[in-house]
Amino acid sequence: MPFIELEALCYQREDWQLKAAFSLERGECLAVIGPSGAGKSTLLSLIAGFERLISGSIRINGRDYTTAEPADRPVTSLFQEHNLFAHLSVKKNVGLGRHPGLRLNQKDHLAIDQALEAVGLSGYHHRLPESLSGGERQRVALARCLCREHPLMLLDEPFAALDPALRSEMRGLIHQLIKSHDLTVIMVSHHPDEAAEIASSGIFLHQGELKAKGVMSDLLNNPQLPLLRAYLGVS
Amino acid sequence: MDQRVASLHESLTGRSQLRVPGWLPGGLSLLVISLILFASLSALFFNAQLASLTTTLFDPYLLRVLRFTLWQASLSTLLSVLLAIPVARALARRTTFRGRSVLLLLLGLPVATPVIVVIFGIVEIYGNNGTLNHLIRLFGFSFQVNLYGLTGILIAHLFFNMPLAVRMLLPAWNQIPDESWRLASQLGMKSGSLFKLIEWPVLRRVLPGSAGIIFLLCFASFAIVLVLGGGPRATTIEVAIYQALRFDFEPSKAALLALIQLVICTLTVALLHHWLRALPLSSGLATTSQNRPDLNQPGSRLIDFGIILVATTFVALPLLALLRAGLTGPVLSVISDQSLWSAALNSLMIAIAAAGIAFSLGMALLTTSRYLRFHRKQPNRSELLELSGSLTLVVPPMVIATGLFSLLLPFGFVFDWGLVLVAMINGLMVLPYVIRLVGPALLANGEHYHHLCSELGIRGWHQFKLIDWPIIRHPAAFSMGLCATLSFGDLGVVALFGTHDAMTLPLLLYHRIGAYQFEAASVTALILALLCLVVFRVIDLLIGGRRALH
Structure with missing residues (x-):
């Protein structure tokens, strides 16, 4: 099937x-x-x-x-823009993939750390989206997608606004x-x-x-x- | 089976949440507004004795009142808008002079200053014993300016609405693209043709809407006409309603007047519907600096700053006069008077209740309006729901109050519940401010994040707390501060319901002016004005946080 x-x-x-x-x-x-x-x-x-x-x-x-x-x-989606809530920190943005009200337990915190590590952004927890580059923002969004542990990922041209080298990366x-x-x-x-x-x-x-x-x-x-x-x- | 286990797991771990349908908050809000309007309007129809409509309609008194109401509103509107155009143009041309932001703040002050306080300041300047007549006598002229009547009404309406018109017109200049100015300088256009060919076309788009709003405000103006009208010669419908209810005890006459008021307001809004919607939402007054070719034309600088100076003086004078009169008055005896503080307390409770009511109703309407726009893809219904929050523009507070008054009068507890009714009607009155100030931020949030929120399941309380509140906090605090201030200083429906036991500060001031206690009144007016500022600041600070101090 x-x-x-x-x-x-x-x-x-x-x-x-x-x-x-x-x-x-x-x-x-x-x-x-x-x-x-x-x-x-x-x-x-x-x-x-x-x-x-x-x-x-x-x-x-x-x-x-x-x-x-x-x-x-x-299903989890990555859009072209507005993937992150501009007023929330990286960690909260990723954490929203675990609980829509940010009530996070030990397991959730671990999942957030692992997801951020997987996209190469360990240590970015407390940064705000405005302090990140376009590529970093999409990585944070990607980390949230991973956190949700949903098997199907939908990508709607999430890298269209990035430079060629970054797109390839x-x-x-x-x-x-x-x-x-x-x-x-x-x-x-x-x-x-x-x-x-x-x-x-x-x-x-x-x-x-x-x-x-x-x-x-x-x-x-x-x-x-x-x-x-x-x-x-x-x- | 899988699904049931999953949902059981969700409810045990607190991951599921009670789902409030998206239409519910706005639906309830609409229901409350409709119920109040329905109760009030049906009481009006019931009381107005429409059978005798034709005979009453041609009653000479009524015709005179109607004619004067229309006349003063048209004249006030015309003057406000005509005078606002050169002021707005001068401010649009001079974008960088020192003190411009302070000046714009001053132009914003009349909106939040209690009408009755301003009236007091105007009497200090233009009254029979005011500064102006004093100067005239000093120079040996024999005539004197008689404030009471049409003159006073026009001056007061100009004080409030000329700055308002400037604020509504000024954003139009931002719509002129820079290319137009560059092109104009290449073609060597002079100031006159710039206005005719470049500025007038954009102004024309916002003029009807701005004039419409000012007409509605002047048409339904109450306190100004009550105090400065000076008798039956210069009475408007709103004042006639008040007199019919409070002095003649003729609810049926009041009801008929209220219905006439309603019909004219509805007609005006229907006529101007197209332009009212197109009115720019921007509350900011920053104009982008423009490369216009006429900035250094000979004399233009002199003309611009002359106009700005005259406009500023006109707005500042009554306020300064109020300050002087208040500070030189019997401050101690007024502030040690118990009745002042109990009136202030009543006003404060009304203000907080009205702001709370307006914010709850407004947020509910806006949340559902956003739901309709983005989730149900019904932009028309969304807009209609938002418009329902501005119904008080069509149905003036005094009309609602008259209906509720005649509805509750037979039960005999109109005055026991007076202040509650005042708070409720004031809440409806200030609701449009919440909608206009908070609406754009909330809608922008919806536009950016609605897919993200629905995919992550962020809704209801979570959405409000995590996503919406941080964004709307400042406009929300500002709008609640404004709502509270406006209710705090309002002398409108409270004149209908207020009694000696249920006194508010503006009503107390009105009574003191009426009893010719001008010295005590001047201190009371200053205290009222200062308390308004305090109420605004405290609410803005409490809700908006420290950053709200701009």
Whole structure:
């Protein structure tokens, strides 16, 4: 049984529609590519539960989450921005992944320390987000994702605002965390080549429809679909 | 099975929380507001004897009152806005002179100064024995300025609303892009064409809304007309309501007047709805420095500072006069008077209760409004709910009070519960300030964090304590301080419900002015003004913390 099963998802906003269906194995890393307005972020919002489906179902690890509240889903997200509460310290920001009211026990404190260590930010506990660089902020958010111990991580272009070198460093970190924490990842990317470094498979969205799904290297190096060829700029 | 074990585990470890539906707080708040309005308005309709409406409507007294109310409100609005334009323009042109921030603070002072106190200061300057007439006599002229009547009403309305108009117009200059100024300097535009081609178009967008708000304020002005109107010649609807209830004992006449008041206010808001919504929310008065080409035009500096000086003097004079009169008055005998302090205590309780009511209702409305906007994706309903907090702009406090007064009169305990009613109605009156001051911060928080909060399950009390309160603390403290100050100094509905046993400080001051005890009144006025400042500072400090001292 696949780890994630999205069956006949259908979402509508005014006259725009999103339709998709696919499944994913545990430990897989899937890249979502496509032009802007294709519905990449909406797809993640649906899985996270920020938006409601018209029809279709979402099953994760054999359980149905179609109508579950975002907080009740075994999902953790990393957004492009506003991942941290600007007025709370690094430790509190990470701690909110353990308890929404920051009632933390010994185990939680340990988990926070380990997560911060995993993203290379030990000793940053009492810093405020404003004193961190863009890359460090996203690492703190990543630490909170780890703390939540949810198996499915959704990345909505969290590194888009970073410099190329930093982006590559963060990809390396994600790649390593996927292995060490047994994560399943769905990531939206505007840079298919970069996504291919960590994603084994990919899907291509166009105007709200899933047009292609396959192994990432096949999609990029040998695109059959004219729409995908046009998107990638392959003649 | 898995799920049940998990939820059992959650409840045992205290990780689950009672889930309050997002619509509930705002829904309850709306219910309370609607109930009060409904009770009050239905009492008005019931009492107004609409059958005799046509005959009463053409009653010459009523027509005269109505005509004067509209006339003084229109004139006050026109003057306030027309005079505010050059003042705002001078302040927009001179962005960096020394003392500008102090001056802007002074322009903000009238909003929080009790009306009755200002009236006292105005009488000191422009009254029959005031400084102005004294000077006129000194120079040997034989005429004298007669304050009471339209003149006094206009001066007082100008004192409050000209600075308000400046504050509402000034942000418009920030909307002018720098490119416009650069282009204008290349084209060699002079001051006149700058105003016509660059400044007027942005001003035109905020003028109707600003004028509308000032019209509503002047239309429903009570204390100013009561004291400075000087008799039946210059009576407005609000004062006529008060007289009908407290002197003529004619609840049906009062109810009819209140309904007329309601209809005109509603019409004004409906007419200006579009512009009122577009009014900028910014409470800041900092104008970005502008590279306008007419800054060094000959004489422009002189004109600007001349205008600023005149405006400043106009606002500062009554306040200074009040200070002088208060300090030279019989300070000791006034402050050793027990009745002053018991009135002050009543005022304080009303102020705290009103601020508490306004903040609770406002927060509930805003929380649900945010929920509707971000979780339910219903921006229209969200906006509508927020607007319901500003209903008191449409339904003036005096109208609500008249309704409740005539509703409770038959039961005979109107005056026992007077102060409670005053606190409640004052709470509704200051509610728009909470909405406007706290709303933007809370909405911005929602915009940034609503996905994060819903994914992490941060809601209810946790969300308030950890996420919202740290952000809204300062605007919340400021708005509660303002609400308390406004209620503390308000002489409006309390005139209807107040008695000798249930006296507030503004009412006491009004009685002293009415009894021509001007010396005692001057000290009382100064104490009232100072206590207002203290109430504001203490609340701002207690709630906002030390950093609130700006």
